[in-house]
Amino acid sequence: MKIIETEAKDYKALFPKPQHVFNTVDFSLLNSHKAERLHYLVFDDAGARMGLILGERNDGRMYSPFSAPFGGFTTNRPQQFEYFDKAVAVLKDYCAKSGRRVMMTLPPAFYDRRQLPLAVNAMHRYAETMCVDVNYHFDMADFDSYSTLIDRNARNKLNIALRDSLVFSKVAEGDREGVARAYEVIRRNREEHGYPLRMSYDDVRRTMDVIHADFFLLSHEGKDIAAAQVFHVAEGICQVIYWGNLNESSHLRPMNLLAYRIFEHYHGQGLRILDIGPSTEDGTPNYGLCNFKKSIGCLPSNKFSFLL
Numbered sequence: 001m002k003i004i005e006t007e008a009k010d011y012k013a014l015f016p017k018p019q020h021v022f023n024t025v026d027f028s029l030l031n032s033h034k035a036e037r038l039h040y041l042v043f044d045d046a047g048a049r050m051g052l053i054l055g056e057r058n059d060g061r062m063y064s065p066f067s068a069p070f071g072g073f074t075t076n077r078p079q080q081f082e083y084f085d086k087a088v089a090v091l092k093d094y095c096a097k098s099g100r101r102v103m104m105t106l107p108p109a110f111y112d113r114r115q116l117p118l119a120v121n122a123m124h125r126y127a128e129t130m131c132v133d134v135n136y137h138f139d140m141a142d143f144d145s146y147s148t149l150i151d152r153n154a155r156n157k158l159n160i161a162l163r164d165s166l167v168f169s170k171v172a173e174g175d176r177e178g179v180a181r182a183y184e185v186i187r188r189n190r191e192e193h194g195y196p197l198r199m200s201y202d203d204v205r206r207t208m209d210v211i212h213a214d215f216f217l218l219s220h221e222g223k224d225i226a227a228a229q230v231f232h233v234a235e236g237i238c239q240v241i242y243w244g245n246l247n248e249s250s251h252l253r254p255m256n257l258l259a260y261r262i263f264e265h266y267h268g269q270g271l272r273i274l275d276i277g278p279s280t281e282d283g284t285p286n287y288g289l290c291n292f293k294k295s296i297g298c299l300p301s302n303k304f305s306f307l308l
Contacts, residue, residue, distance in 0.1 A: 001045040001086040003094050011040035015051045015074045019112050020234040022068035026210040028053050031067040041094075043073075043087045050075050050087050054102060062095075062102050069239070069277065070107040070303060078114045084122040092126055092308050102308040108135045108301040110273055111234055120304050127306040131283045134290065136276040136298040143267040146260070146297060154256055154295035161257035164220070168261040171215035179204070182215040185227035189244030199241070204229070214238070216265075218245070218258045225249035226258045236272030259296045278303060 006014075012025040021027055025040070032038055035055030039062060043050040051074040055066025064071030073087065095101050104123065109116045123129075142149055150158070171178030183201050190197040199207070207213070211231050218226035226245035233239045240262075245254040266274055276298050279289035294300075 001043055001049065001083070001090050003090050004042045004044050006040050006042055008038070008040055011042065011051060011053070014042060014048045015076060017076075018051075018074040019072075019115075020070075020107060020237075021211050021231070022065055022233065023051075023053060023071060023074045024210070025053070027068070028055070030206060030210050031055075034067045035063070041091075043083075043090065045083065045086060048076070049079060049083050052091070056100065060100055062098075062100050064102065064104045070105045072104060072106040072116075073119055075115065079118075081118050081122075084115075084118045085126075088122045088126045088308070095308055103130070103305065104308065105131075105303065105305040108137070108275070108303050110137060110275075110301060111237065123304070123306040123308070127308040129304065130307045131305040133278045133280045133283055133303040133305070134285060134300050135278045135303045136290075136293040136300055138263055138274045138276060138296075138298050140263070140267045140271050140273065142297055143263055146263065149297045151295040157253040157256040158260055161253040164252055166225075166252060166254060166257055167219045168257065169217050169219070170265065171217065178217070179208075179215050181224055182217055182227035182229060185217070185224050185246065186229060186242045186244055188246055189227075190242075192247050193244075197242075207231075213241075216258065216262055218254050218261075220249060220252060220254075225252065226254040228258060228262060230262070230274075233275070237275055238266060238271055238273075239275040240277055255292070256296065263297075 008025050008029060018024055028038055036058055037056040039054040039056060041052045041054065042048050052064060054062040054064050056062045091102060106116060106119055147155065171182060183204060187197055214230045216228040217224055228243035229241045230238050231241055243258065263274065276293055279286050279293055
């Protein structure tokens with residue numbers, strides 16, 4: 001196996017449908033300003049076995065992803081275990097020759113249960129395991145038994161919210177004002193809790209050109225109190241990018257209702273999984289987030305980061 005570095009248009013032709021949207025050429029070009037240089041690598045062994053997009057930064061490293069929750073290898077069809085070993089081995093040699101190391105974060109296993117466990121094992125043996133995050137997701141197959149699935153405390157909070165006059169709505173396609181309203185709630189939520197907001201409103205608008213995005217609002221007496229931003233990231237999988245409520249509304253238990261209504265919406269759309277995202281930062285758990293996601297019926301899985 002050998003690595004061939006190619007141009008974006010040629011890489012796109014070789015890998016037209018990556019396993020998730022963060023590995024697409026369009027997404028990498030949209031965020032190209034966040035890297036010094038992009039590298040489009042093809043792992044060739046009697047044909048293009050795998051692909052990898054790397055963003056080079058001035059710290060001497062190359063990253064997959066360089067501006068996303070995860071990256072990793074792209075394949076057009078399931079590959080045998082030996083090809084993951086070969087790919088990681090030649091990538092390690094590529095790093096040695098270039099003088100730059102590669103930091104790679106792989107998706108949680110539910111994005112590709114056939115191949116990701118193989119990639120994790122290969123990276124674990126050839127690279128340093130830098131971080132193991134805990135990621136939560138909701139399996140839509142569980143929705144029909146939701147009331148019995150969730151914790152008693154969460155069920156009580158949901159019942160409180162259902163009894164109140166909270167109004168749930170999905171922002172209509174093309175409704176810029178609705179998107180701005182949802183973003184403002186999220187911005188205020190992050191500000192109130194001291195959490196970073198990595199996407200500006202302009203970033204959100206630009207990303208919507210390459211990723212199908214949904215926005216949801218929860219209001220009380222005509223005032224927006226909670227919101228969510230969700231990306232369609234893979235076949236049958238959406239990901240919550242941001243969600244949250246305003247502090248002044250916490251007594252109404254809006255997040256329990258917002259989660260329930262979003263699950264209900266996507267269950268009706270035939271979605272397979274809603275990825276809620278990690279509840280750890282560099283591997284360190286936020287117990288409050290972990291407990292909340294568990295309480296509303298979400299399942300944990302690991303997300304691995306490696307340094308090659």
